Amino acid sequence: MITALLLFWPALAALLVLLIKGEGAKKVAFIATLVEFAIALFATVNFVPDATTQFAIDVPWVERAGIGFSIGMDGISLLMVLLTTFLVPLIVLSSFKHDYKNPHVFYALVLFMQTGLIGVFVAMDAFLFYFFWEVALIPIYFIAAIWGGARRIPVTFKFFVYTIFGSLFMLAAFVYLYFQTAGTELAAHSSNVNAFYQLTMDSATQSWIFWFLFLAFAIKMPVFPFHTWQPDTYTESPTQATMLLAGIMLKMGIYGVIRWLLPVVPLGVSQWADTVLVLSIIGIIYGSVIAIRQHDLKRLIAYSSIAHVGLISAGIFTLNEQGLQGGMIQMLSHGINVVGLFFIIDIIFRRTNTREISNLGGITQTTPALSIVFLILLMGSIALPLTNGFIGEFLLLSGVFQYNYIFGAVAGMTIILAAVYMLRMFQGVMFGTKSEATEGFADLTFHEKAVLIPLVIMVFWIGLFPNTFLSISEPAVGQLLSIINR
Amino acid sequence: MQEVVMPFNNQEMALLCLLVPLLPFIGFLINGLGNRKLPKALVGMLGSGTVLASFLISVYLFIDFTSNGSRPYIVDLYNWFTVGSLEIGFSFMIDQLTLLMLLMVTGIGFLIHVYSAGYMSHDEGYGKFFAYLNLFMFSMLVLVMGSNYVMMFVGWEGVGLCSYLLIGFWNKNHNYNNAAKKAFIMNRIGDLGFLLAIFLIFITFGSVSFPEVFLSASQMSGMTDSGVMIAITMLLFVGAMGKSAQIPLFTWLPDAMAGPTPVSALIHAATMVTAGIYMVLRSNVLYVLAPTTMEFVAIIGLITALVAATIGLAQNDIKKVLAYSTVSQLGFMFLALGVMAFSSSIFHVLTHAFFKALLFLGAGSVIHAMSNEQDIRNMGGLRKWLPITFITFLIGTLAISGIPPFAGFFSKDELLAHVYEHNKLMWVGGLLASFMTAFYMFRLLFLTFFGKFRGTEAQRSHLHESPSSMTIPLIVLAILSTIGGFIGLPAVFSDTHTLGNFLSPIYDLARRANGAAMEAPHIDHATEYMLMGISVVVSLVAITIAYVLYVKKETVPAPEGTRLSPIHNLIYNKYYIDEIYDTVFVRPVMALSTALHRFVDVVVVDGIVNGFGKLVMAFGRVLRQTQSGVTGFYVFVMVASIVLILFLNFFIG
Amino acid sequence: MNQMPDVIRTIPLEFYLYFSTALFAIGVIGVLTRRNAIVIFMCVELMLNAVNLLMVALSSYRSDPNGQIFVFFIMAVAAAEVTVGLAIIVMIYRNIRSTDVQLMNYLKW
Known part of the structure; x- marks a missing residue:
């Protein structure tokens, strides 16, 4: 029941928000997302830390065809749901000082988006998963295309078409897999996740299914070389959309790999894991190196995101516990850090009207609070110990290193390169003398602090007590590994 | 590392151990959050007071430890993270080495905090400065107290962050910021090595906790000079190269002089840069199993000592000279590690911390008096105006030059004796480096404090001795630099090497793992007297040359832009590295x-x-x-x- | 099968088939060749009715009422369609003063 509530509450709230004209919409939306977060917390409290799928609902959807409306949460899903429900209120709150046209539509779309995202993370049926996968795309498309920057139309069009292109391959693979499943007395086949897990196919079949599925997930993440929609989209979207994209939507791809790729086609994975690792590691170096010379803050973080996701992807494809658990924790960390960083960029942009590093500088002289928060989030992203990034990167690199020493060493370059581009950015923006644009730069306001302080708390919580989260996903990851190694 | 590490159930002691790093951290939080609101006096009190408290607790821990049979113990705070068989505890370990480092770090840290209260009193970022210093103390204490490699890494990166923040303390100037960034990035290169070493240690030994790793390393057969041991130790050493500024990762340290002088004294001379030596020493069991790496360490140390010393000959910035001398001395310490003279190395760490902190603080006092002038070509004759600074600086210079009975003499002499035993050629190299050290240190001293004043009138009118909050730490450190050497008297003077005996248990497992390598060198007394005599004579010769050049002839280094001879040009420009x-x-x-x-x-x-x-x-x-x-x-x-x-x-x- | 009235059998099924095929063909040719929208529209009706006729015939010969029921539906829909269609044509005529379909080539991108 909780899962259904989690799933439908944002959609209901969205309908409600649509009815409210004017500024009231953002407050209602904010309260609705807080309620959603409370529901997720309630679920977490009642969650039994074992490998089972809990709070499950399984009602027939297309009964004759064996397609069910099957939702539920295991530890992996729960972590993703927690991340989503934690970030969305902050993203809504972060937009309070923005005057978006038609605010009721904007916030309704954000809430619809949340339903789509939660749906992706709780769906236990392939077609339901696909359904929510596409549902999540539509609101973000409109948000970006309506409230975005000057080049929003071509950029969001490309983003939309590119991701749909990948998704269709996934659908094709799902249809094929569906026809391989054994059915029940009611239906000839089943699209339930467990039915998919029981499939046994020869390795040649698994090999092409692997690529069909991987393409969809790789575009979403994005993994090099399927990333080119991403910097443009991040740059052109309104900041709240960028936060949704980078903070949560990107995790859909990784979650998809963990839930729908690794256990379904283990033979395919074992054939192609090396290739994927190489691609991911190229992505790490490639994204980091490009980020070094970027002058637009949003674009810089966009490329850094490619690097971070590359590491997560490399880690989970090592198929060892440290890699997978590291991937889980790093998804949370990356979501938190990247949302915080984008918000800080938004704050800077709103006050100076520029995102060019060369036009900024000296901000730290008048803004102790902003400097501290910025530095903390930055240290989180470059994986300083006792911040959240360290736990993730340590486990991921450890996983990759165990898989292959050379891969581990090359992937480890990220800790050097991340320091290079992040510190260069920090120095350019915060240090030095004041520029024309940053003259009279005001420190954080109350509502900005309200967004950033929860993020900072989470940076240290995950950094100091990662077991809180690791223990949630540990049994599920263990079970997943046993399915993969069956 | 001893074999037996006691599980620890004494709640009060556990709390005390926790308080050692926690107190500076609390200081950091209060000073950091109250940044611009707290009165300066309170900030200074809080910053220094917390460190003093840590020092006192460390002393108590030390007394408690020695009076209870010197048994090392582990204080487990909580399970930090667990994934599969990888279990990382947030825990501290107390043993001889830790205690030694604790006393050194908190003791010198306290003195430098007190000094900073005077030195930074006119700076608008006073609160921020103390917050960073306290954060540094916290990180450094975690580094030396951590009971596993990951905890050590926590401190390791933490001090790197503080170093970054403090080098770029005056962040309006992008040159300073670039120096800070360079330091952080070069350290990160080393950190990657360290991180990979941790992974490899985990794969090899199934644990990253010191007692378990060292115990299983000492019990595994056929590990000596195996590929994996060489890989682990080499990777660890890459980390040490970054942190302790060894070739090829040393160029950040001279640039790091952009930070306020107390920072240079605390971080870039006395404590953080010696973390690399601490790490190698801590991993002594692993290193004795990899003689190949040891040889490499010795060679890198020697080359660093020589290269940095030659560069030091031609520098004109008072802090740069000290920075290169630090790099050079760190080279000495690694040279000692490489020849398995572990205790001599840590002995030198200790005495170096005394006299180098003293020298930096003295330099800070000079800079303070000279209205932020750092170029020794514009100084001269300062002993008239800064008597206390002069005397203490002289003591420091004598100590670093290895003149008996100052601290540096004993440690350097012991160190070189071990090198002599290991390899005569290396000993000649070490002697050469020590000759240059004595020369450029006295060049610095003579140019600064002797001769005529060469600065501007405005500077002359402002010349004054520093306030007592700055001179008292100088005096204390001068005393330590004078008598600090007596904790490790050489065999010819005394039967008991206090420091060596105290530290001896931490090599127990190393002896078991590779007994042959750990055998103490047998130097007969005649050789030892001879070695001592040679090194003193060499230093005296260097001092005489410096005296003749810079006091008798009153030579002043050529101003900027003069054509220099090719070799001079090469070292003046730091070999263009x-x-x-x-x-x-x-x-x-x-x-x-x-x-x-x-x-x-x-x-x-x-x-x-x-x-x-x-x-x-x-x-x-x-x-x-x-x-x-x-x-x-x-x-x-x-x-x-x-x-x-x-x-x-x-x-x- | 046995209840089929004899009167129907007086004309063999083939005749119905030929007739409705012819009717359909006339309709198709009309649609293809004529340019006047109203004529084309009537030809479409012709095709529709050819099919209706065929359905009724087959339904009778097979004694299956389904076909005739379908025809009723088709007739109802056709009536509605005529209404809409003619309305559209009238609107077009009002706009361009012609019902020539060649003039209406706006249906392209």
Whole structure:
């Protein structure tokens, strides 16, 4: 029941928000997302830390065809749901000082988006998963295309078409897999996740299914070389959309790999894991190196995101516990850090009207609070110990290193390169003398602090007590590994 | 590392151990959050007071430890993170080495905090400065107290962050910021090595906790000089190279002098940069199992000592000279580690911490008096105005030059004796480096405090001795630099090497693992007297030359822009190493970044994606010709198609 | 099968088939060749009715009422369609003063 509530509450709230004209919409939306977060917390409290799928609902959807409306949460899903429900209120709150046209539509779309995202993370049926996968795309498309920057139309069009292109391959693979499943007395086949897990196919079949599925997930993440929609989209979207994209939507791809790729086609994975690792590691170096010379803050973080996701992807494809658990924790960390960083960029942009590093500088002289928060989030992203990034990167690199020493060493370059581009950015923006644009730069306001302080708390919580989260996903990851190694 | 590490159940002691790093951390939080609101006096009190408290607790821990049979113990705070068989505890370990480092770090840290209260009193970032210093103390204490490699790494990176923040303390100046960034990035290169070493240790030994790793290392057979041991120790050493500024990762340390002088004294001379030595020493069991690495460590140490010393000969910035001398002394310490003179190395760490902190603080006092002038060409004759600074600085200089009975003499002499035993050629190199050290240190001293004043009138009118909050730490450190050497008297003077005996248990496992390597060198007394005599004579010669050059002849180094002889030019420009790195690493990466972005990303990768789009569009353009918009045509095509299908169906199907 | 009235059998099924095929063909040719929208529209009706006729005939010969029921539906829909269609044509005429379909080639991108 909780899962259904989690799933439908944002959609209901969205309908409600649509009815409210004017500024009231953002407050209602904010309260609705807080309620959603409370529901997720309630679920977490009642969650039994074992490998089972809990709070499950399984009602027939297309009964004759064996397609069910099957939702539920295991530890992996729960972590993703927690991340989503934690970030969305902050993203809504972060937009309070923005005057978006038609605010009721904007916030309704954000809430619809949340339903789509939660749906992706709780769906236990392939077609339901696909359904929510596409549902999540539509609101973000409109948000970006309506409230975005000057080049929003071509950029969001490309983003939309590119991701749909990948998704269709996934659908094709799902249809094929569906026809391989054994059915029940009611239906000839089943699209339930467990039915998919029981499939046994020869390795040649698994090999092409692997690529069909991987393409969809790789575009979403994005993994090099399927990333080119991403910097443009991040740059052109309104900041709240960028936060949704980078903070949560990107995790859909990784979650998809963990839930729908690794256990379904283990033979395919074992054939192609090396290739994927190489691609991911190229992505790490490639994204980091490009980020070094970027002058637009949003674009810089966009490329850094490619690097971070590359590491997560490399880690989970090592198929060892440290890699997978590291991937889980790093998804949370990356979501938190990247949302915080984008918000800080938004704050800077709103006050100076520029995102060019060369036009900024000296901000730290008048803004102790902003400097501290910025530095903390930055240290989180470059994986300083006792911040959240360290736990993730340590486990991921450890996983990759165990898989292959050379891969581990090359992937480890990220800790050097991340320091290079992040510190260069920090120095350019915060240090030095004041520029024309940053003259009279005001420190954080109350509502900005309200967004950033929860993020900072989470940076240290995950950094100091990662077991809180690791223990949630540990049994599920263990079970997943046993399915993969069956 | 001893074999037995007691589990620890004493709650009060556990709390005390926790308080050692926690107190500075609390100081950091209060000073950091109350940054601009707290009164300066309170900030200074809080910053120094917390460190003093840590020092007192450390003393108590030390007394408690020695009076309870010197048994090391582990204080487990909580399970930090667990994944599969990897279990990382947030825990501290107390043993001889830790205690020694604790006393050194908190003791010298306290003195430097007190000094900073005076030195930084006019700075607007006073609260921020103390917050950073306290954070540094916290990180450094975690580094030395951590009971596993990951905890050590926590402190390791933490001190790197503080170093970054403090070098770039005056962040309006981008030169300083660049120096800070360079320090952080070069350290990160080392950190990657350290991190990979941790992974390899975990894979090899199934644990990262010190007692378990060292115990299993000492019990595994056939590990001596095996590939994996060499790999682990080499990777660890890469980490040490970064942190302790060894060739090839040393160029950040001279640049790090951009930070306030107390920072240079605390972080870049006395404590953080010796973390590399601490790490190697802590891993002594692993290192004795990899003699190849040890040889490499010794060679790197020696080369660093020599290269840095030669550069030091020609520098004119008072802090730069001290920085190169620090690099050079660190080289000595690694040289000692490489020849397995572990205790001599830590002995030198200790005495070096005394006299180098003293020298830096003295330099700070000079800079303070000279209104932020750092160029020794513009100083001279300062002993008239700064008597206390002069005397203490002289003591420090004598100590670093190895003149008995000052602290540096004993440690350096012991160190060189071990090197002599190991390899005569290395000993000659070490002697050469120590000759240069004595020369450039006395050059510095003479140019600063002797001769005529060469600065501007404005500077002269402001010359004054520093306030007591600055001179008292100088005096304390001067006393330590004078008598500090007596904790490790050489065998010819005394039967008991206090420090050596105290530290001896930490090599128990190393002895078991590779007993042959750990055997103490047997130097007869005659040789030892001879070695001692040679090194003193060498230093005295160097001092005499410096005296003749800079006091008798009153030579002053050539001003900027003068043509220098090629060799002089080479060392004056630090062998152009920065320029070489810039050409070989920085520029290519920057060019690669631009190329990858402009060409590969936008043109190639995105071009392919857009190419797909364009292909579809091209098809569309062709196919749209059929969509004439004339309904009749559509109907005709439809009918024709139906007829065709029927026709085919009839004749073929 | 046995209840089929004899009167129907007086004309064999083939005749119905030929007739409705011819009717359909006339309709198709009309649609293809004529340019006046109203004539085309009537030809479409012709095709529709050819099919209706065929359905009724087959339904009767097979004694299956389904076909005739379908025809009723088709007639109802056709009536509605005529209404809409003619309305559209009238609107077109009002706009361009012609019912020539060649002039209406706006249906392209």
